[in-house]
Amino acid sequence: MKIGYLGPKATFTDLAVTTMFPRAEKIPYHTIPECIDAVSNEEIDAGVVPLENALEGSVNLTLDYLIHEQLLPIVGEIIAPIQQHLMVHPYHAHHWTEVKEIYSHSHAIAQCHKFLHANLKKAKHVYMTSTSAAAKFVSERPHLPIAAIANRLAAEEYGLTIVQENIHDYDYNHTRFIIVRKQNEPLKIDSPLYAGDKTTLMVMLPKDQPGALHQVLSAFAWRKLNLTKIESRPAKTGLGNYFFIIDIDQKMDEVLIPGAIAELEALDCTVQVLGSYPYYII
Numbered sequence: 001m002k003i004g005y006l007g008p009k010a011t012f013t014d015l016a017v018t019t020m021f022p023r024a025e026k027i028p029y030h031t032i033p034e035c036i037d038a039v040s041n042e043e044i045d046a047g048v049v050p051l052e053n054a055l056e057g058s059v060n061l062t063l064d065y066l067i068h069e070q071l072l073p074i075v076g077e078i079i080a081p082i083q084q085h086l087m088v089h090p091y092h093a094h095h096w097t098e099v100k101e102i103y104s105h106s107h108a109i110a111q112c113h114k115f116l117h118a119n120l121k122k123a124k125h126v127y128m129t130s131t132s133a134a135a136k137f138v139s140e141r142p143h144l145p146i147a148a149i150a151n152r153l154a155a156e157e158y159g160l161t162i163v164q165e166n167i168h169d170y171d172y173n174h175t176r177f178i179i180v181r182k183q184n185e186p187l188k189i190d191s192p193l194y195a196g197d198k199t200t201l202m203v204m205l206p207k208d209q210p211g212a213l214h215q216v217l218s219a220f221a222w223r224k225l226n227l228t229k230i231e232s233r234p235a236k237t238g239l240g241n242y243f244f245i246i247d248i249d250q251k252m253d254e255v256l257i258p259g260a261i262a263e264l265e266a267l268d269c270t271v272q273v274l275g276s277y278p279y280y281i282i
């Protein structure tokens with residue numbers, strides 16, 4: 001089985017894929033859209049990309065690309081702990097406090113904001129497509145006083161020295177990665193990490209209807225459907241036009257969720273099921 005992921009080697013996504021699919025052929029992609037396109041073109045059997053971080057919120061690129069460019073079903077989710085380390089080329093290990101630029105994924109930099117503010121206030125932040133892309137970049141420029149924020153595997157893979165460990169600002173730093181496929185067919189994963197099922201909906205509210213969001217929420221509330229996430233994103237059709245991403249804490253059933261969807265449609269909402277899938281906690 002070919003599993004694509006946000007690469008290069010040694011991203012957090014790579015770690016999640018390796019844990020969940022130890023026997024798969026792993027194919028790295030440079031960006032999230034490239035990985036999603038590869039699923040759509042059927043170059044790979046499934047793709048794994050980051051969706052949401054506990055400290056920084058949604059990875060908007062993933063959500064927006066899935067919704068607006070390639071509407072692929074979500075067939076699974078992996079939740080993994082994230083530990084961020086500061087690393088430099090070994091040549092700079094003894095004077096790391098003098099680095100002028102810090103390279104990483106924007107979410108990783110945001111997760112370490114307090115550390116960077118306290119210890120490397122003057123260094124410029126440079127966003128890369130992933131944490132391991134940053135580690136690779138830094139390793140290829142030994143003459144420059146620069147650092148990367150990435151995981152331990154990236155330090156090993158690209159020959160960097162970790163100069164400060166666990167620099168993320170809060171201990172509970174987890175990320176959700178989604179598994180997307182071309183067809184809505186679950187991957188056969190028999191794992192002790194299985195932790196439950198979720199259903200994700202995209203809901204577009206009718207225009208200019210007072211109380212519409214309240215009515216949407218009550219369709220779930222009176223059925224006692226537990227929501228684990230609700231988030232709005234721009235519909236990209238005009239200022240003030242938003243859709244909602246809603247996660248329900250259970251599998252698609254034959255009564256409750258279809259009933260809620262029918263009620264939303266009767267309110268003139270447009271509803272799309274993005275997936276009903278198992279999740280795994282590493």
Ligand SMILES: O=C(O)C(=O)Cc1ccccc1
Nearest residue numbers: 011012013105107108130131
């Ligand atoms: O860049 C990576 O390593 C990723 O897999 C994306 C990411 C970035 C920051 C925290 C978690 C995942």
